[in-house]
Amino acid sequence: MLSTNHELTAAQLRRTVDPQALGIQTTADLTPLAGLIGQPRAAAALRFGLGLDGLGFHIYVAGPPGLGKMTAVQTFLQDTAARKESPPDWCYVNNFDDPYQPKALQLPAGQGRQLQADLKQLIEHIRREIPKAFDSEEYGAKRDEITKTLNRQRAEIFERLGERATQNGFVLQMTPMGIAIVPVLGGRPLSEAEFQALPASAREDLQRRRETLEDEIKAAMKQVRDLERATQEQLQALDRQVALHVIGGLIEDLTEKYRTAPEVGNHLKAVQQDLLANLELFKPGAFVPPAPVPAGLPLPLPWGQDLPFRKYQVNVLVDNSHQAGAPVVIELNPSYHNLFGRIEKETQFGTLYTDFTLIKAGALHRANGGYLVLPAEDVLRHLFSWESLKLALRSRDIQIEDLGERLGFVAAKSLRPEPIPLDIKVVLVGQPLLYYLLHGYDEAFPELFKVKADFDTRMAWNEQNLRSFLAFLCTFCQQERLAHLDSGGAAKVVEHALRLAEDQDKLSTHFRVLGDLIREAHYWARQEGASLIGAAHVRRALDERVYRANLIQERVQEMIARGTLLVDTAGEALGQINGLSVISLGEYLFGKPSRITASVAPGREGIIDIEREVRLGGPLHSKGVLILSGYLAQRYAQDKPLTLAARLVFEQSYEGVEGDSASSAELYALLSALSGVPIKQGIAVTGSVNQHGEVQAIGGVNQKIEGFFDVCTVKRLTGEQGVIIPHSNLPHLMLREDVVEAVSAGRFHLWAVTTIDEGLEILTGVPAGARAADGQFPEGSVNAQVERRLQEFAQCLKEFATTSATEPHGATAGSDQRAHH
Missing domain, CATH: 3.40.50.300 (P-loop containing nucleotide triphosphate hydrolases)
Incomplete structure (x- = not known):
């Protein structure tokens, strides 16, 4: 008969949420969530970090x-x-001193676009008004007056040069190469041949007078160039005066408008100087737009027509106007x-x-x-x-x-x-x-x-957090435009949050997963034409999610049911037990039972982990196995050496094994093999163990229990099956409703233990036995039989060692030699 000393009741296996206790009809009755939920530590860190400007x-x-x-x-x-x-707004503008290093301008929020529009309007105004100013009669009259003065002065200079040339017997002729000095005889210019025919004294006299005249011409031409340069400067000054009349007032107005931004004023001065230095761009006919592009050819870039004026634009990099x-x-x-x-x-x-x-x-x-x-x-x-x-x-x-x-x-x-x-x-x-x-x-x-702002994966179960959690449901449904949840649907989502947290006193803060659940439940509600998401829709969403992901789990269960994977769920066996592991398939986890076997014999090798020997066991699993040696030595080998050769293995395990959650199951199998007391195969075990025999908490307890329950269901529930878990895992139980119903009906059982001895009694139906004052375990107890077996191993090895020591040296050497060969 199964032990009931540590058996759990159905009420301990799951925290249920009463829809009526939530105090709502639907989540639409709630006020949407404001601020962080269940993250007081993160909120405090964020407030601190945001408030400190260092x-x-x-x-x-x-x-x-x-x-x-x-x-x-x-x-x-x-x-x-x-x-x-x-x-503030930030803009980039042209650097007229070095265009490869644009300047950054800072302006109050919203003024960047204004400056951009103002400068664009300025350039458009200038392009429109300056040509008009240069086409005006007043400008033409002043320009003509300046050029006429130059022409008159230049004519007077050339007239004086002509008179000097005539006085010296020459005439001046304009050629493409400059002014030619031609000698005159009898009122007629001489040709080169006629000049060479003259007497040498005449030629020398003419040459001397020509050289004097050439010096006078050079002086006169320099005077003409000076006049032309002065006239050009006068014309430029006139152009600047006319342009400044158009530009100056506008620039001053803009400077006043942006007086709070000194950088803008400096840039406007640079714009004005560049405009005045490049007035030719604005004169009529100075810039001809590109001709229309014939059909079939690529169009020019849109900025092509305005390229010369692009340097006056403002590039608004950041606009904070809104x-x-x-x-x-x-x-x-x-x-x-x-x-x-x-x-x-x-x-x-x-x-x-x-x-x-x-x-x-x-x-x-x-x-x-x-x-x-x-x-x-x-x-x-x-x-x-x-x-x-x-x-x-x-x-x-x-x-x-x-x-x-x-x-x-x-x-x-x-x-x-x-x-x-x-x-x-x-x-x-x-x-x-x-x-x-x-x-x-x-x-x-x-x-x-x-x-550092740490976000917790769980939050405490209390009234404030529960209200905030329900407010999150309201907010999520509103933001995602989903149907609201009624009280039953909200209660099921809360229960799922408890399961995700793996704690009856904690709510999960994995809101992405919870949000996906609400979306899926909304889908099933719409499929049924429901206006609210109820408990049945949430339950179906969870069931459908499992169905979409548990193909491999079903295949594993099928292989167990067919006997391909050897897992017994009834009867008894020596040195054999069902351990439980968790398989992760993306976001879907399920529990898988595995047969663990132990074999023992006299020896000094200790406990050998076969998984470790073949490199299928991880370091944490190996640590758990090594702890078993410490437990055996502490419990049974205080007055004698531990002479044991044991093998532990996960049968039919072809993937890696990691974690110490099966160490208690391995110890049970080992103790069964040593004591000769069989273990009930309808009971699976999970939990780690320390050297003092205390059973410790493990992860994935819900999936492990449900995985064994599913296998037992496939192979037929007998009412004798169940799972032993660490007592410290009790707060983590949030089992499926069908498992809870089976426990309530007595078709499945759960036990919570704190020590190995408690688990031994449940697994074997035999008292574990506590050491009495005389240092002996009670006769017939599991521990007594383990200790007696270890004593037999020690005696066997002692006798073997004595026998080996009395054999002839040659025989031993021969044996060694034969073994070597």
């Missing part, structure tokens, strides 16, 4: 996937950001360009072109003055992102760089935009392991991310 107090949010960290952080940051001022409070930017693809921006290039006719108008903002620019949330693993995965981010946080500025130039892919000279000051709080979201790796291997990480 260098390096950026935040790392740590927690496993599926907790809703990103959404929770976003909500938290938006509430904080709403109470802060909007950050930003209420500080920005919260979540960048899910943190590549270098997405973080730091890029310098784009345009191509026309095979030539790459770039300027300040092609600078594009990154997430750091958009989040400047606010908060930037990044997935930590993705930042590390992208080339240059992590190192550049650390540099930016250290230097507190944003430097846009062309990666192609850094990698040597671009030979052309690129832009070097002026760095923008960085005022930002970065929040990295990632797993705890990554935090510890970065903290241990990256020297800069602990300097920059000094605040």
Whole structure:
């Protein structure tokens, strides 16, 4: 008859939630959730990190996937950001001194677009009005007056030169090569032949006078050039005067408009100087737009017609005109360009072109003055992102760089935009392991991310957290536009949260998984035409989820039912027991029973773990087996050596074995083999054990119990079957309803034990036995039989050693020699 001393009742196997106790008809009756739920530690860390502006107090949010960290952080940051001022706009403008180094302008929020529009309007006005000014009669009259004065002065100079030439017997002729001095005789210019025919004295006299005249011509031509230069300066001054009449007032108005931004005033002065230095662009006919492109040919770039005037534009990099409070930017693809921006290039006719108008903002620019949330693993995965981010946080500025130039892919000279000051709080979201790796291997990480916000996977079961959890259900249904849950459906979701937490006193915070459950339940509710999600819909969603994922589990159970995998669920066996393990298939877990056997013999090898010998056992499993030797020595070998050769193995195990949760089952099998007392095969065991025989808690207790229950169901429930678990796992029980019903009906059993002896009595039906005052175990107890067997092994080895010592030396040597050969 089975022991009932440690047997559990159905009420201990699952925490049920009474729908009436929730106090709602549907989740629509609730107020949507505001703020974080069940994360007081993370909330405190976030408040601390966001409230501290010191260098390096950026935040790392740590927690496993599926907790809703990103959404929770976003909500938290938006509430904080709403109470802060909007950050300024940032613009890039042309650097007229060095176009390869564009200048950055900071303006109050919303003024970036205004400045862009104002300068665009300014240039359009100038392009329209300056040609009119240059076409005016007044301008033409002044220009004609200046040019007429030049022409008159130039004519007077040439007239005087002509008179001097005539006086010296020459005439001046204009040629393409300049002014030619031709000798005159008898009022007629001489040809070269006639000149050579003259007497030598006449030629010498003419040559001497020509040289004198040439000096006078050079002086006169210099005077003409000086006059032309002065006239050109007068014309330029006139042009500047006319243009300044058009430009000056507009520039002054803009300077006054943006007087709170000194950098803008300096830029407007530079614009004015460049406009006045390039007035030819604005004169009538100075710039002819490209001719229409014939059909079939590629169209020119849209900026082609305005290219000469592009340098006067304003590139609004960050526009915060519609930003209420500080920005919260979540960048899910943190590549270098997405973080730091890029310098784009345009191509026309095979030539790459770039300027300040092609600078594009990154997430750091958009989040400047606010908060930037990044997935930590993705930042590390992208080339240059992590190192550049650390540099930016250290230097507190944003430097846009062309990666192609850094990698040597671009030979052309690129832009070097002026760095923008960085005022930002970065929040990295990632797993705890990554935090510890970065903290241990990256020297800069602990300097920059000094605040860690830990997200817990569970929250305590109390009234406040339960109300918050129900509010989450309300919020989720509203945001996802799903049907609301009635009280029964909400109760089932709460129970599933308890099961996910593997604790009757904890609610899971894996809101992604819970959200998926609500979506699936909504689907089944819609299939039935229901307006609310009820308990039946949640239950079906869970059942359908299992059905979609448990093909392999069913195949394993089928192999057990057919006897392909040897697992007995009835009868008794010596040195044999059913251990329980958990198989993980993605997000689906199920328990699988495995036969564990033990064989014993006299020897000094101790306990040999066959799984370890063939390298199928992990270090934790091997540790559990080694603990068994400590238990046997402490319990049975205080007055004699432990002379034992034992073998332990998971039968038909072809994959790796890891963990120590089967160490108690292995010990039971070993004690059965030693004592000769058989173990009931209808009882499976899970739990680890220490050297003092205390049974310790393990993970996956619900899946292990349910896995053995399913196998027993397939092979037929007898009412004698069950599972022994550690007593410390009682709070973790959230078993399926069908298992609870079977226990309630007496068709299945569960026992919770704290020691190996308690489990022995349940498995064997024989008292384990406690050592009496005389140091002996009670006769007939399991422990007494184990101790007697170990004494027999010790005596056997002693006699064998004595016999071996009395044999002739040659015989022993011969035996050794034969064995060697």
